[in-house]
Amino acid sequence: MYAEQDASWAQRHRLGQIAGDTAAGINRPSHPTTTLRIRGPLDVAALDRAWRRLQTTHHVLRCGFDLDSHRWRLDRPAEPAPISMLRADTAPGTAEPDWARIAAEAADAPFDLEHGPLARLLLAETTDGHVFSLVTDHLVSDLWSVFVLMEDLTTFYRQELGLAVDLRPDASIGFPEHVRAQNAVLASDAGRKTLDDLAAHLDKVGPIPQLRYAGFTGAATAGYVNPGVFRSAMPDELAAAVTAAARRTRMSKWNWIHAAVHRALYELGDQPAVGTTLVTANREDPGVRKTVGFLSGRVVLATDRTATSDTATFLQHFNRSALRALDVSASVPWGSVIARMEPESFGGPSSVPYLSFNPQPLSMNRLLDDHDFAHCVSEPVPPPGLTLDAAVAILPVERPSGISVIVHHRVDWYPTDAVRQLWETVERTLWTWTGELAPPGR
Secondary structure, eight states: OOOOEEOOHHHHHHHHHHHHHHHTTOOOOOOOEEEEEEESOOOHHHHHHHHHHHHHHSGGGGOOEETTTTEEOTTSOOOOOOOEEOOOOOOTTSOOOOHHHHHHHHHTSOOOTTTOOOEEEEEEEETTEEEEEEEEOTTSOOHHHHHHHHHHHHHHHHHHTTOOOOOOOOOOOOHHHHHHHHHHHHHSHHHHHHHHHHHHHTTTTOSSOOOOOTTOOOOSOOOOSSOEEEEEEOOHHHHHHHHHHHHHTTOOHHHHHHHHHHHHHHHHOOOSEEEEEEEEOOOOSGGGTTOOSSOOEEEEEEEEGGGOSSHHHHHHHHHHHHHHHHHTTTTSOHHHHHHHHOGGGTTSOOSSOOEEEOOBOHHHHHHHHTOOOTTOEEEEOOOSOOOOSSSEEEEEEEETTEEEEEEEEOTTTSOHHHHHHHHHHHHHHHHHHHHHTOOTTO
């Protein structure tokens, strides 16, 4: 049923990065994960059966790659792996281990990329329940895929308990099929022309746009150890004003915030053009809503300082750039753009600082909140941090209580004070814009 095939451009880029990291003695995991505290009568044996069934259902979780040719070994799946029970040596009377930290360390362990599987389920028994961690490798998964896996796992668990479930036919396109179609488009005359046109559009910023603003240390390289984390909360009044103003300008609030990031970078730096990357789910096609695979990607949004003369003009300029980038995001992956414009950077870690913008709207966060295990209550465990390729990664996270902002940053390039200054400038820009574009009489 399955045959070996070429990896996608995103997979090839990531495999090259991993090979370089391994040669340098670096473990820089990219493992989409969800970690939960589960309280209640969790049936571990039933969960193990459900987990093995999940691996069989989603074939890509069990398949590795030829690390030299970058061929995807879909015809040689590993056997489904059991749950990995976490252990810790503790003496009687001592405090309970920090199971969330232990799970995070186990989640970062490398996978066997040649033979698979490329997913693991970690479980620790605690004094009041369990710590659960579903870990995947980005080569075959992404954050949306984790939501799909959790939906299926909790459904299979209910079935293993003998409970009723609402099973609906799955009409999703398989990830290998999606990769074959994407590769075929890029190999066609039309695909090559689209790539050439995009490269011309990004000529001023490049496929990995360099980030330069006040606070940059000037370091030639930056390490991956102990990345910084800056946290803030957007004032409710500002969030409401941005939402309303964005609607009036026919933009999303996330595009407004991202545009303010660009405007802040012009204020804090002297670059004639600014480029940032936007993380995209690439799930607009209903055929891939339930697909497990590395569908997410990045697109480059480029703006020009000459368009910053007034707010309305700049927002229109930014929106056109965003629409152009998103229009080709699913068919022209970032890796192919890098290979076309900077072949020496393809398959390697970024040698220059760049900024990534990764909004997490309420609709995405609710996907995971709805997947409790039967008869149990689950509570998400925040991740301890990210192993970054980007110098600065801005994550606005929307919850019913409001919008919080998490900024992960590589401190060798941009220390905390520089990140704080950037975000404060973004918020000040948003306040200014909402005032300028308020309806008459406000």
